[in-house]
Amino acid sequence: MPWQTPILSSSSSLRSLLNATKSLPQIAQIHQHLAACGLYADPSVATKLLQLYADAGDLPSALRLFAVIPSPSVFAWTPILALLSRSSLHRRCLSSYRSMRFAAVAPDGYVFPLVLRSAASAHGQSRHLAAFHAEAFKFAAEAVLSVTSALIDAYSKAGDLTSARRAFDVAGARDLLSWNCIIAAHASVGLLKEALALLDFMISDGCDPDLVTWNTLMDGYCRAGRFAEARAILHQLARPNEISWTTVIVGYARCGNHEASLEIFSRMMHAGSVLPDLDTLSCAAASCRHVADVSAGRAVHAYGVKTNDVGAFYGSAGAALLLLYAGGSRTAAARSVFELMDPTDVVTWNAVVQGLALCGRRLAALEHFRAMMSRGIGWNHATLSNLLPLCDLKHGEEVHAHVIKHGNGGCIVTEMNALIDMYARSGCIRAARRVFSSMDGKDVATWNTMISGFGSHGLGEQAIELVTRMVQLGFKPNAMTLTSALMACAQCGLVDEGIELFGTMPREFRFSPGEEHYACAVDMLARAGQFTEAGRLAGKMPTARVWGAMLASCRTHQNVEFGRMAFEELVRLEPGNPGNYVTMSNIYARADRWNDAVRVRGMMEREELMKKPSGHSWIEVA
CATH class of the missing domain: 1.25.40 (Serine Threonine Protein Phosphatase 5, Tetratricopeptide repeat)
Known part of the structure; x- marks a missing residue:
């Protein structure tokens, strides 16, 4: 039997009915009944009906009703502002707030958190936060705890940590929410020392941290790459929730440690106390893809379909699963996922x-x-x-x-x-240059790409000129710039220019040269026949990658003596890499040193490097 609107015999029965109504059809039916009876001329009734539309997320109906309320009070404006902010219509929320102020309606402690959230979220509007803060002070709403927390959160999202801390420090009272907001403001930008000091102050102030506090600190540790501390907190939590687990799982995945991400996911599944949400499953699927573990990915797939709405699951994890299957040559499975997305x-x-x-x-x-x-x-x-x-x-x-x-x-x-x-x-460097020259807005990656393109076409001098122009125009070269420039110099024999860049660029632009830069510089020197200098430079960054570049250059130039030196270093650094043995054996063979070639092959056999290891699966997913 369809729901019927009862006869409203008194104001108490009307309030009772409005308080019990939740669904949109019921709200619309009551609205129609009130309009027919002339009962919602009372502003308080209209405001309550407006609140119902806002809570149900029906913005058009809420706005139509709001438009016919004469001289709406702050209680009528608040649900409109809340719905606009909740719907991410932040600019419209701020515009409505200005209309409210133009109508001389005074805001209260319920309005400012909504406006501050929209000001922090709307592009280009965070500059108005100080003005909203001043209005909160003017209307004595700044002392309201929810407004304090909203100010801290808004300033931190706008990148103004100084103002966030000032809002916290001048607050007359503090609750758990305001403490969590200021701790999160510091942890999210890597200021963990300050966040931990605030935690100590919080406890000494008589406010006990809750799960949100610990999750916030775990997220800060993960963003800073301090996963041991994040895991220590996770282990100490009596009842971690899905956010606790997901924070560490996503943290590992974000930094590229997908094996550890899957390990934590497996622990979460075996604990069984918390079910993974769509974000967790999507992250797990992506990590399976990155480690090429199709078996674990299939388990995540099966669990996700079993426990979630199919459309929502594929909308979240479908792309990662499709790429997992495609990368594992499971084309039929990849197509099945595609058809369900x-x-x-x-x-x-x-x-x-x-x-x-x-x-x-x-x-x-x-x-x-x-x-x-x-x-x-x-x-x-x-x-x-x-x-x-x-x-x-x-x-x-x-x-x-x-x-x-x-x-x-x-x-x-x-x-x-x-x-x-x-x-x-594709070999069309002139077209690449035309695209480059036509760009109004370039970033560092644009310059790096063009420098690399010049180098690959043997245009080393143009590449060096581009580095100079880049600096003159105020762009800051990075590690990739140096890699691209060194490769260009190596390919074009510009040894002096390359060595000068290798020595000056990291110092002037404050980044440390990595092993890829040393490998490029060693390759550049060896290509020019400067093996003594190449060996000396390799000794300053004695990694497998650098000595591998040395060995490869010795094979190209058939330099047996320096090749043997690089090979000995590589045997010490990575004795299980068969490629090094094969390269050295070939160098000896081309030099007609057959006994040495056989000896190196014998080293491979003794190390059992000629047998390809079989694959194995190492993760279980419940």
């Missing part, structure tokens, strides 16, 4: 394009891009990032033309960088 979502198509690339099906990936375009699905920078590395010059020009035609005024920087790389890789 949202066909109107660009993420779905990006995943299938990248998945086909992993399977080596370049032309099929390009065909799917065309199908995506024919269906009117908008591409994004990830689409081109996945697609352009697959393109030869013909297909790359086709994609470029499509971008110019449908790109709403041009590409973003990452897409232009991908185009530069595509043209340079």
Whole structure:
């Protein structure tokens, strides 16, 4: 039997009915009944009905009702502001607040948290936080605990930690929420020492930390790469929730340690006290993809489908699963996942394009891009990032033309960088240079890509000139800039220029040269026949990668003596790498030193390096 509106015989029965109503059909039926009876002319009744529409998320109905309320009070404005803020309509929320103030309605402690959240979230609006703070002080709302917490949170999201701390310090009273907000403000930007000091003050102030506090600190530790401390907190929690587990799982995955991420996920599953949510499952699926563990990925897949809404699960984890299966040559499974994902979502198509690339099906990936375009699905920078590395010059020009035609005024920087790389890789350095020169907004990656392109085409002098221009225009070279420039110098024999860059760039721009830079410099010196200098430089960064570059150069130049020196270092550093033995044996063989070649082969046999180890699975997922 359909729900019926009862006869409202008194104001008490009306309030009781409004308090019990939740669903939109009921709200609309009551609204109609009140309008017919003329009962919602009372502003308090209309305001309560407005609150019901806002709580149900019906913005159009809420706005229509609000428009007919004469002289709405702050109690009528509050649900409108709350719904706009909750719906991420932050600019509209701020505009409505200004309309409220223009109508001379005084805000209260319930209004300011909503406005502050929107000011911190709306692009370009955080500069108005100080003005809202001043208004909160003017209307004596600053002393309200919820407003204090909102101020701390808003300032920290806007990157103004000094103002966040000032708002906290001047607060007349503090509760658990305000303590958690100020601790999170410091932990989220890596100020863990300060966050831990605040934790001590919090405890001494008589406020006991809760699970939110510990989760916040774990997140801070993970962002700082201090996973031992994060895991220690996780182990000490009597009842960690899904956020506790997910914080550490995602933290490991974010820094690329997917094995550890899956280990924590496996522990969570075996503990059985908390069920993983969609974010956790999506992260686990992505980690399975990165470690190429199809078996564990299938377990995550089965569990996710079993315990979640299928559409929601594939919307969250589908892309990672598709790439996992494609990378493992499980094309049928990858296609099944694709068919269950949202066909109107660009993420779905990006995943299938990248998945086909992993399977080596370049032309099929390009065909799917065309199908995506024919269906009117908008591409994004990830689409081109996945697609352009697959393109030869013909297909790359086709994609470029499509971008110019449908790109709403041009590409973003990452897409232009991908185009530069595509043209340079395809042998068309002039087209790459044209794209580079046409860009209004360049980033450091743009300069690095063009420098690398010049180097790959033997245009070392142009690459060095570009480094100089980059610095003159105020761009700060980074580690990748140095790598690209050193490779250009190595390929073009510009040893003096390369050594000067190697010595001055890290010092001037304050980054430490890594093993990839030493490997490039060693290769550059060895290519020029300067093996003594190359060996001396390799000794300053004695890693397998650097000595491996030395050995490879010795093979190219057939330098037996320095090759033997590099090989001995590599045997000490990575005795289980058969490639080093093969390279040294070949160097000896080409020099007609057959006894030495046989001796090196014998070393491989003694180390049992000629047998390929079998794969194994090491993770269980419940």
